[in-house]
Amino acid sequence: MTGSVRVLHIAETAHGGVGTYLNQVLPALVADRDTAGAPLDIRVLLPAQDSFMLPRVDDSAITTWRRDGRSLWSLLMLAKASWHAYRTVRPEIVHLHSTFAGMIVRPLLLLARVLPGRRPQVVYSPHGWAFQIAGSRGRRRAIIWLERTLARITDRVIVLSDAEMRECVALGFPPKRLQRIYNGISEAPPPALPAPEGWPDQRLKVLFIGRFDHQKGLDTLIAAARLAPDRIAVRCIGASVVSGGPALDLPDNVAPLGWLDEPRIMAQLAMADVVAMPSRWEGFGLVAIEAMRAGRPVVASRIGGLPEVVEEGVTGRLVPPDDPEALLAALLADTPETRRTMAEAGRARFLAHFTARDSARQVATLYRQLLGREAARS
Numbered sequence: 001m002t003g004s005v006r007v008l009h010i011a012e013t014a015h016g017g018v019g020t021y022l023n024q025v026l027p028a029l030v031a032d033r034d035t036a037g038a039p040l041d042i043r044v045l046l047p048a049q050d051s052f053m054l055p056r057v058d059d060s061a062i063t064t065w066r067r068d069g070r071s072l073w074s075l076l077m078l079a080k081a082s083w084h085a086y087r088t089v090r091p092e093i094v095h096l097h098s099t100f101a102g103m104i105v106r107p108l109l110l111l112a113r114v115l116p117g118r119r120p121q122v123v124y125s126p127h128g129w130a131f132q133i134a135g136s137r138g139r140r141r142a143i144i145w146l147e148r149t150l151a152r153i154t155d156r157v158i159v160l161s162d163a164e165m166r167e168c169v170a171l172g173f174p175p176k177r178l179q180r181i182y183n184g185i186s187e188a189p190p191p192a193l194p195a196p197e198g199w200p201d202q203r204l205k206v207l208f209i210g211r212f213d214h215q216k217g218l219d220t221l222i223a224a225a226r227l228a229p230d231r232i233a234v235r236c237i238g239a240s241v242v243s244g245g246p247a248l249d250l251p252d253n254v255a256p257l258g259w260l261d262e263p264r265i266m267a268q269l270a271m272a273d274v275v276a277m278p279s280r281w282e283g284f285g286l287v288a289i290e291a292m293r294a295g296r297p298v299v300a301s302r303i304g305g306l307p308e309v310v311e312e313g314v315t316g317r318l319v320p321p322d323d324p325e326a327l328l329a330a331l332l333a334d335t336p337e338t339r340r341t342m343a344e345a346g347r348a349r350f351l352a353h354f355t356a357r358d359s360a361r362q363v364a365t366l367y368r369q370l371l372g373r374e375a376a377r378s
Helices: 016-030 048-053 072-089 099-114 137-151 162-170 218-227 262-271 286-293 324-331 336-353 356-370
Strands: 005-011 040-047 062-065 093-097 121-125 156-159 178-180 204-209 232-237 254-258 274-277 298-301 316-319
Touching: 005 016, 005 072, 005 099, 005 356, 016 040, 016 048, 016 093, 016 356, 040 048, 040 072, 048 062, 062 072, 072 099, 093 099, 099 121, 099 137, 121 356, 156 162, 156 356, 162 178, 204 218, 204 262, 204 286, 218 232, 218 254, 218 324, 232 262, 262 286, 274 286, 274 324, 286 298, 286 336, 298 324, 316 324
Parallel strands: 005 040, 005 093, 040 062, 093 121, 121 156, 156 178, 204 232, 204 274, 232 254, 274 298, 298 316
Antiparallel strands: none
16 A cells, blocks of 8 residues: 555635535545555645634644735735645645635745755646636736746646636646646535525525625626516525625515525525526536535526536526526526426436536546656546
8 A cells, every 4th residue: 555645735715615615525535545545645724714614624634824814914924824834744735726825825836846855746726717807907917927827837727617728728828737627516415404484485486696796696686586576586695795885776576695504505495496696707606516416407697617517408597697688588487397307407417527526536636647646547
């Protein structure tokens, strides 16, 4: 039996999709074995206030640092903590998660090239690109240039979909550095915690899960709900990411629920007829596979990685973004029997392509390819 492969994961934040990914995939990585039986020795560095996001990860594998907002001082503390963790763990692979960890730690790891010992292989998961966020043209060009430059000193950049792969190649990223690995979640969700009030409504019950921001397109769903107050009822799990922002002007058939924990989300999914994802851009679409796991059809925007997750007419419907009329038509297009058939197909598609076990297997294979422990495969 060969020795373990030491892997250090570093995250600047573990809220949202990053935390879900680490909590779901890391335990599956720990359980992985290669053909020689060598285990992966997984360690994680993340902010102390975010450690609760990883209940499935052993506490002994977690090292924390104190994050104070997103100030220059906080980023310097990230750099210091990352270097200390690297010198302590001596990992063979450093896996960085999200924009700030990628931008701060990758240049720092260049120092490892001049130190004694083997240079670690560096893997970067952006979990959605910062240059996709709406902003000035100059800001977007600067971020593209920086990410493209850093990609050349990264052994692999994991993109979430074939759509992201094509976009990165078109922007000049080195193709040999890119690898597409879909996100995954556990096959068995936590038990639902029933909502005492239920969802007593004869209208179509539509569920939205996500941030109340421009990317997620909640305003498009609200506009669609205004067009048919007697036909659909919408519940929204989430909140604005900007405190003190303007209150949403919601019609009577749209109800905000705030952020909920996973068991309560499962309860809402169990009561919903369909899940809506009217996003304006989306690298993958984690909510879509959560809905498919729960046996719910998805109506989503035909953008980014969502068409790779949702099959038109099979597991749900795809519509143009920013089109309330098209969104409403797709939500109302199917009979209950058709939605049940789509739900069954979605559950089967999730199990075939989007489980944490499958995602972890591909990540582990990538690690061992980088270390020369497994022959490279196309």
